[in-house]
Amino acid sequence: MLIDTHCHLNFEAFNGRVGEVIKAAKNVGVDNIIVPGTDIETSKKAIEIAEKYEGIYAAVGIHPHHVFEIYSESSIPEGEVSSLSKLLSNTKVVAVGEIGIDRHIYRKTKYPDYKIEKEFIELQKIFFIEQIKLAHKYKKTLIIHNREAKKDVLEILTTNYQLLTTHSSVFHCCEPDIELLEFAKKHKIFIGIDGDVTYQKDKQEFIKKVPLEMLVLETDSPFLMPRLLSGGRSSTRYNEPKNIPLIAEFVAKLKNVPVKKISEMTTENARMLFKVSPSKKV
Numbered sequence: 001m002l003i004d005t006h007c008h009l010n011f012e013a014f015n016g017r018v019g020e021v022i023k024a025a026k027n028v029g030v031d032n033i034i035v036p037g038t039d040i041e042t043s044k045k046a047i048e049i050a051e052k053y054e055g056i057y058a059a060v061g062i063h064p065h066h067v068f069e070i071y072s073e074s075s076i077p078e079g080e081v082s083s084l085s086k087l088l089s090n091t092k093v094v095a096v097g098e099i100g101i102d103r104h105i106y107r108k109t110k111y112p113d114y115k116i117e118k119e120f121i122e123l124q125k126i127f128f129i130e131q132i133k134l135a136h137k138y139k140k141t142l143i144i145h146n147r148e149a150k151k152d153v154l155e156i157l158t159t160n161y162q163l164l165t166t167h168s169s170v171f172h173c174c175e176p177d178i179e180l181l182e183f184a185k186k187h188k189i190f191i192g193i194d195g196d197v198t199y200q201k202d203k204q205e206f207i208k209k210v211p212l213e214m215l216v217l218e219t220d221s222p223f224l225m226p227r228l229l230s231g232g233r234s235s236t237r238y239n240e241p242k243n244i245p246l247i248a249e250f251v252a253k254l255k256n257v258p259v260k261k262i263s264e265m266t267t268e269n270a271r272m273l274f275k276v277s278p279s280k281k282v
Contacts, residue, residue, distance in 0.1 A: 001278055002248065002263055003032040003270040004241035006098070006143065006172055006192060006218035009056070010035055010045035013222035013238045022053055025241040029263075031055050032276055033241050036098045036143055036172075038063035040083050050092035057276055059095035059143055060087045061131055064102040064124040068111050071123045081130045088138040094274045096135040097143020098172055099128055101152040121152065128156055136163040141274050143172050144189075150175065154183055161187065167272050173220055176206030184214060190273050192218045195226035195239060198250050207254055212265045215251070216273060217244050226250070 004025065009018050025033065035050060036059040037043025043060035050058040062080055070080060087093060101124050103116055135142045142164065146153040157164070170190040174180060184191055191214050197203045207215075222238030226246050248266065252259040271277070 001032070001267055002028075002030045002217065002244045003034070003267050003274075003276075004030055004219050004221070004244050005034050005170065005216045005270050005274070006036060006194075007033050007221040007241045008035065008038075008042075008223075009033065009049050009221070009241075010037065010042045011222055018049055019053075021240050021242070022056065025244070026055070028242050028245050030241050030244045031278065032057065032270070034059060034094065034143075034274060036095070037061050038098065039066045039069075040080065043084065043087055047087060047090055047092060051090075056092075057094045057274065058090070058092050059097040059141075060084055060093055061095075061097045061099040061143065062127055063098055063145060064100055064128070064149075065106065065109070067124045067127050068114055068120060070127075071120045072111065072113065077123070077126055077130065081127075081134065084131065085134060085138075088134060088140060093140065094276060095141035095143050096131050096138075097141075098145040099131045099143065100145035101125065101128060101147075101149035101156070102145060103148040103152075121149075125152065125156060128153075129160060132156075132160050132163050135168075136165075139165070140168075142169040144169060145172055146175060146180070150177060150180060154179070157183070157187070170216060170273055173218065173224070174206075176200070176202040178206075178209070181206070181210060185211075190214055190216050190269060192216055193247065193251060194218045194220045195224040195243060195247055197247065197254070199227035204254055207251060212255070212257070212262070213269065215262075215266050216270045217247050217251075217266045219243055219247070
């Protein structure tokens with residue numbers, strides 16, 4: 001059994017295909033999938049998918065990139081946080097995420113006036129902290145997004161670490177940074193590894209340094225297609241959770257251990273992280 005700990009089945013790329021994508025994943029041994037939200041709408045959709053399919057779980061959260069909509073409209077953050085709070089009592093919701101800080105300037109975004117300003121980053125920080133509080137209150141796992149904002153993220157986690165629970169946080173698609181790794185080791189935070197490890201040399205060197213007991217596998221579908229499938233050789237246009245075994249195989253070669261060990265360890269880690277049980281066999 002394998003687990004895709006981060007897959008956006010709730011995104012437009014999978015409209016009308018969710019069932020077949022899940023079936024294809026289960027056919028290769030990916031029996032559990034965590035579907036994170038990035039705003040209120042996609043969080044609700046994640047829950048709808050999780051409720052419909054066995055072995056699928058949801059996370060709810062407001063991604064820092066989408067905090068821009070609240071920032072640009074001068075909306076009241078309390079309303080968004082309150083909406084999230086109402087979703088967290090659902091038994092299929094296992095995490096708050098993905099949430100964090102993002103300083104990347106996106107070339108492609110639905111926000112035409114998107115820019116990184118001090119006030120926008122400050123609002124991201126407010127949302128990050130409030131959502132950490134929600135995870136603590138509802139005893140949910142935390143899926144942490146950090147993009148070009150390591151200093152901000154580590155400062156917030158350090159200041160608010162009393163709200164976090166050991167083995168209940170993950171650095172999603174972790175940047176290849178030794179300071180992040182050392183922080184994760186110290187505070188028992190898992191490291192998410194995605195398909196970009198197949199083509200980013202810095203991530204390959206980074207993953208060699210990450211202990212197996214800290215690793216969980218992600219696809220971040222529909223993004224980050226493994227290079228093993230690029231160049232027109234993929235049977236699908238978008239990345240899918242069925243590609244988790246390919247990531248496991250690549251990591252096994254990187255770390256020079258049997259792929260079975262990677263599969264078993266990352267699955268055990270994911271179950272500890274999200275507190276999910278193996279899917280029932282039908």
